[in-house]
Amino acid sequence: MEPAVEFSHDPVTIPTLLLLSLLEAGPVDLLVRGGTVVTVDPQMRVLEGGSVAVRGGVIEAVLASGEPLPEAREALDARGHLVIPGLVNAHGHAPMVLFRGIADDLPLMEWLNGVIFPAEAKHVDREFVYWGTLLACVEMARSGTTTFADMYYFEEEVARAVDRAGLRGVLGQTIIGFPAPDYKTTEAALAGAEGFLRQYRDHPRVVPSVAPHALYTTSLEVVRQAHALARRYRAPFQIHAAESQEEDRVVRAKLGQTAVPALDGAGVLGPGTILHHGITLTDDDIRRLGLRGAGVSHNPGSNMKGAAGLARVPEMLAAGISVGLGTDGAASNNNLDLFEEMDIAARVHKLFRQDPTVMPAREVFRMATLGGARVLGMGDRIGSIEVGKQADLVLVDLHQPELTPLYEPYSHLVYAIKGGHVRTVLVAGRVVVKDRKMTTLDAEEVMARANLIRGQIRK
Amino acid sequence: MEPAVEFSHDPVTIPTLLLLSLLEAGPVDLLVRGGTVVTVDPQMRVLEGGSVAVRGGVIEAVLASGEPLPEAREALDARGHLVIPGLVNAHGHAPMVLFRGIADDLPLMEWLNGVIFPAEAKHVDREFVYWGTLLACVEMARSGTTTFADMYYFEEEVARAVDRAGLRGVLGQTIIGFPAPDYKTTEAALAGAEGFLRQYRDHPRVVPSVAPHALYTTSLEVVRQAHALARRYRAPFQIHAAESQEEDRVVRAKLGQTAVPALDGAGVLGPGTILHHGITLTDDDIRRLGLRGAGVSHNPGSNMKGAAGLARVPEMLAAGISVGLGTDGAASNNNLDLFEEMDIAARVHKLFRQDPTVMPAREVFRMATLGGARVLGMGDRIGSIEVGKQADLVLVDLHQPELTPLYEPYSHLVYAIKGGHVRTVLVAGRVVVKDRKMTTLDAEEVMARANLIRGQIRK
Numbered sequence: 001m002e003p004a005v006e007f008s009h010d011p012v013t014i015p016t017l018l019l020l021s022l023l024e025a026g027p028v029d030l031l032v033r034g035g036t037v038v039t040v041d042p043q044m045r046v047l048e049g050g051s052v053a054v055r056g057g058v059i060e061a062v063l064a065s066g067e068p069l070p071e072a073r074e075a076l077d078a079r080g081h082l083v084i085p086g087l088v089n090a091h092g093h094a095p096m097v098l099f100r101g102i103a104d105d106l107p108l109m110e111w112l113n114g115v116i117f118p119a120e121a122k123h124v125d126r127e128f129v130y131w132g133t134l135l136a137c138v139e140m141a142r143s144g145t146t147t148f149a150d151m152y153y154f155e156e157e158v159a160r161a162v163d164r165a166g167l168r169g170v171l172g173q174t175i176i177g178f179p180a181p182d183y184k185t186t187e188a189a190l191a192g193a194e195g196f197l198r199q200y201r202d203h204p205r206v207v208p209s210v211a212p213h214a215l216y217t218t219s220l221e222v223v224r225q226a227h228a229l230a231r232r233y234r235a236p237f238q239i240h241a242a243e244s245q246e247e248d249r250v251v252r253a254k255l256g257q258t259a260v261p262a263l264d265g266a267g268v269l270g271p272g273t274i275l276h277h278g279i280t281l282t283d284d285d286i287r288r289l290g291l292r293g294a295g296v297s298h299n300p301g302s303n304m305k306g307a308a309g310l311a312r313v314p315e316m317l318a319a320g321i322s323v324g325l326g327t328d329g330a331a332s333n334n335n336l337d338l339f340e341e342m343d344i345a346a347r348v349h350k351l352f353r354q355d356p357t358v359m360p361a362r363e364v365f366r367m368a369t370l371g372g373a374r375v376l377g378m379g380d381r382i383g384s385i386e387v388g389k390q391a392d393l394v395l396v397d398l399h400q401p402e403l404t405p406l407y408e409p410y411s412h413l414v415y416a417i418k419g420g421h422v423r424t425v426l427v428a429g430r431v432v433v434k435d436r437k438m439t440t441l442d443a444e445e446v447m448a449r450a451n452l453i454r455g456q457i458r459k
Numbered sequence: 460m461e462p463a464v465e466f467s468h469d470p471v472t473i474p475t476l477l478l479l480s481l482l483e484a485g486p487v488d489l490l491v492r493g494g495t496v497v498t499v500d501p502q503m504r505v506l507e508g509g510s511v512a513v514r515g516g517v518i519e520a521v522l523a524s525g526e527p528l529p530e531a532r533e534a535l536d537a538r539g540h541l542v543i544p545g546l547v548n549a550h551g552h553a554p555m556v557l558f559r560g561i562a563d564d565l566p567l568m569e570w571l572n573g574v575i576f577p578a579e580a581k582h583v584d585r586e587f588v589y590w591g592t593l594l595a596c597v598e599m600a601r602s603g604t605t606t607f608a609d610m611y612y613f614e615e616e617v618a619r620a621v622d623r624a625g626l627r628g629v630l631g632q633t634i635i636g637f638p639a640p641d642y643k644t645t646e647a648a649l650a651g652a653e654g655f656l657r658q659y660r661d662h663p664r665v666v667p668s669v670a671p672h673a674l675y676t677t678s679l680e681v682v683r684q685a686h687a688l689a690r691r692y693r694a695p696f697q698i699h700a701a702e703s704q705e706e707d708r709v710v711r712a713k714l715g716q717t718a719v720p721a722l723d724g725a726g727v728l729g730p731g732t733i734l735h736h737g738i739t740l741t742d743d744d745i746r747r748l749g750l751r752g753a754g755v756s757h758n759p760g761s762n763m764k765g766a767a768g769l770a771r772v773p774e775m776l777a778a779g780i781s782v783g784l785g786t787d788g789a790a791s792n793n794n795l796d797l798f799e800e801m802d803i804a805a806r807v808h809k810l811f812r813q814d815p816t817v818m819p820a821r822e823v824f825r826m827a828t829l830g831g832a833r834v835l836g837m838g839d840r841i842g843s844i845e846v847g848k849q850a851d852l853v854l855v856d857l858h859q860p861e862l863t864p865l866y867e868p869y870s871h872l873v874y875a876i877k878g879g880h881v882r883t884v885l886v887a888g889r890v891v892v893k894d895r896k897m898t899t900l901d902a903e904e905v906m907a908r909a910n911l912i913r914g915q916i917r918k
Contacts, residue, residue, distance in 0.1 A: 097863075101870035105809075105819040138860040304806035305874070307815040334874040335861055340802070347763035348807065350564075356766040360564040401597040402794055402878075404556075404906045405913030411560035415764070415793040419861075420879030447863045454864035 027071035030054040030429055032393060035078025038409055040085050040369050040384035044362060046409055052083060054391040057428035062385055080399045082409055085384050086146025086392030086427065087338040088372030090324025091276045091297035093152050095132030097139065098453055099331035108306045109246055116331060123457050124181035129157040131449040136336060137165035138443050142436060143337040143419025146392040146427045149376055151211040151238055153182040156196050159206045166432040166440040170376045172211025172238040175226045177218040186222045190229060197233040207236060214240035215259050216250040220266055227268040236272050236377055243277040244308045260285035269294045274375055279309040290319035295375030300345045302328030310352055324372030337419035342368050346414050361414040391429040396421050486530035489513040489888055491852060494537025497868055499544050499828050499843035503821060505868055511542060513850040516887035521844055539858045541868055544843050545605025545851030545886065546797040547831025550735045550756035550785025552611050554591030556598065557912055558790035567765045568705055575790060582916050583640035588613040590908040592620035595795060597902050600626060601895060602796040602878025605851040605886045608835055610670040610697055612641040615655050618665045625891040625899040629835045631670025631697040634685045636677040645681045649688060656692040666695060673699035674718050675709040679725055686727035695731050695836055702736040703767045719744035728753045733834055738768040749778035754834030759804045761787030769811055783831030796878035801827050805873050820873035850888040855880050
């Protein structure tokens with residue numbers, strides 16, 4: 001066991017990285033050349049005809065049109081493309097792609113208790129989790145997501161799949177207050193989670209995490225233990241919270257208060273804590289989260305479909321809370337396309353506020369990139385195209401009838417571009433999607449396995 | 460001038476078509492074979508391994524798996540695909556794709572009066588309308604829309620483009636109470652509209668229509684004249700109505716009542732009348748529309764983005780009103796993908812009603828097909844895959860990671876499938892999109908022209 005320290009994933013600081021790259025000589029590894037670079041840097045610069053130089057998986061230079069280009073071992077022609085930071089999916093349950101569409105249009109608790117929990121009890125095993133996650137990785141990578149947060153069972157299988165796919169994940173082992181597909185008791189789950197934290201603590205792309213399910217399924221004491229475990233390993237701590245009025249009722253009946261004050265009383269709100277959904281937050285909840293430094297994932301597509309409500313994102317942002325955008329699992333969404341999620345987010349808040357100026361495209365795009373990175377405690381490594389950050393880059397093909405003409409990149413990114421327009425994806429400088437094809441694994445094999453599992457579920 | 464008759468576009472009735480096809484001998488023209496056929500017939504049948512036989516542009520047979528297949532001159536392998544009726548976009552302004560993203564996230568009237576109307580006054584001419592419509596046709600066809608309703612200026616150029624693209628359109632010549640890009644007076648616009656009605660009255664795929672813009676821009680007297688003209692030619696009559704509370708205020712100040720009672724008082728509500736948006740409808744408005752037989756287009760994506768409000772679709776459907784789904788123009792949406800629109804529609808009503816059972820996927824898919832067809836007065840010709848109807852068919856490629864596995868076609872169609880999954884599109888039995896490529900025109904040329912026009916606008 002390690003002493004508790006402040007929350008940080010990144011033992012190598014940016015100045016160190018810069019120094020290292022400056023000491024290195026010779027051509028850069030890769031030059032992404034001549035695209036419209038949407039940086040999401042502090043000035044929110046958009047560089048037409050810009051280029052990005054990569055060395056050792058890290059962004060070494062971000063160059064405007066006309067600046068001299070470094071020599072490069074390899075070049076990627078980005079003309080006619082937007083070059084954007086890899087999107088960050090701040091909440092999901094990757095393997096649940098295998099349940100996509102198994103039941104829809106049902107009341108939330110009926111859907112969860114009547115369909116999903118029983119289906120999970122019956123069908124979720126290591127194979128399910130591994131192949132399901134690979135399938136989700138293909139979908140996410142091909143729609144521009146390079147990093148995602150996850151909560152599921154057998155999370156080491158999620159990690160194995162993420163490693164193989166070449167993506168980044170903040171992967172939370174679930175702790176839940178009833179016998180789960182992987183662990184039959186919370187003690188076993190906590191011990192399993194600790195093993196998982198040890199196993200992946202030094203992985204370059206997998207950040208292991210601890211994820212008690214929610215206060216309506218798991219006792220506050222177990223949640224506290226899970227948080228203590230996460231702190232010992234400097235690991236992100238994830239929990240569903242304030243997800244519906246029904247949850248509020250159940251939690252209040254159980255604990256005499258709703259999720260945020262209960263979690264705050266247990267001392268688990270703070271940097272490194274991620275609350276998923278945060279729909280029913282009160283003014284006081286929002287103030288607390290802002291003070292404590294916990295982040296929130298916003299999942300409008302899933303929340304709308306489940307009629308759970310709409311999180312008060314403008315108030316959260318005003319309170320200084322980091323907010324990321326998430327798809328939630330494919331069984332409740334039913335897709336993992338963050339472009340779709342941006343589109344929905346930008347629209348639905350305007351409708352709810354009766355104000356077309358709230359959640360403008362630029363702000364929503366920032367939420368799906370740097371916002372998510374900050375929620376996951378990775379704002380210093382990913383989420384924008386800046387020198388010293390990981391080279392997680394997505395090339396979006398603008399040469400499409402439905403994206404012609406282009407006046408304003410943010411408008412297109414949020415209201416017109418869909419995951420299907422993504423052509424090339426890099427994670428840490430490595431091409432994982434090339435011309436819409438996954439390079440790190442055989443997508444056909446993954447789909448075939450998914451169909452086999454579906455066959456078993458249908459029986 | 461012709462005598463007023465009841466509203467109908469279809470001089471050839473279905474029994475006649477059936478009789479003609481039964482009299483013909485020999486192989487059918489085309490067999491779409493072995494797909495999952497989503498019929499939208501009265502039983503809402505879904506036929507796995509089903510086939511559709513086409514002769515003379517008309518559906519001659521819809522065959523379940525195992526039924527004997529007719530001989531065919533040509534076959535289209537639909538295995539691994541959904542075969543759905545061509546989608547019907549019940550409202551839009553096709554040429555406005557050229558303004559896509561020119562201004563967003565602004566108050567509605569500021570956007571309209573400060574950006575769009577001035578831009579139109581300056582840039583909209585025949586070229587703009589023709590090339591813009593071609594571009595919109597490419598986008599719509601490639602995302603599964605085979606029929607769309609339109610309201611714009613120089614509508615004969617819209618018609619020329621629709622004819623060339625091979626799609627179907629209900630194309631409304633705009634009448635507006637100020638000097639427009641095409642006609643400087645309403646008298647000239649009405650005369651022009653009549654010329655347009657005469658020119659296209661017998662076109663197999665273009666249904667000419669009369670489209671006064673709205674009661675806040677056009678006098679009630681001119682609206683009445685426009686309606687009389689439409690009636691004389693048995694043409695559909697389209698108008699924006701009940702689009703925002705701001706409109707309600709303006710119209711009430713002008714006429715002492717809001718749009719629906721005003722239009723009803725003028726005698727223009729009835730079969731063949733299409734109200735676009737219908738957001739602020741009262742209970743009494745809904746009752747009137749149900750009684751009169753007017754249809755409504757529902758445009759949730761545009762309405763959300765503009766913060767205009769949410770139409771009370773469940774009440775409209777309960778009142779027996781035909782409701783179709785529309786994208787509105789690309790300047791206010793900013794895409795013409797009806798799959799996206801279905802997704803948004805299904806979600807947003809659940810959120811608003813706090814009820815995940817409203818607007819189930821099946822009902823939303825019906826709205827985007829047969830619902831729209833009925834709104835446009837074409838329910839007897841298009842909108843479903845049934846014997847005697849036009850062979851407007853769309854093949855959706857299911858062999859995609861993000862559509863694997865499949866449990867329930869309607870769930871996928873509404874919540875997971877996007878326009879980019881459309882592979883092949885037929886209108887009246889003719890292939891207009893093959894393997895995502897437009898067959899009827901050169902999309903590259905259209906995009907190049909669009910970019911030239913953008914260059915002029917940017918200046």
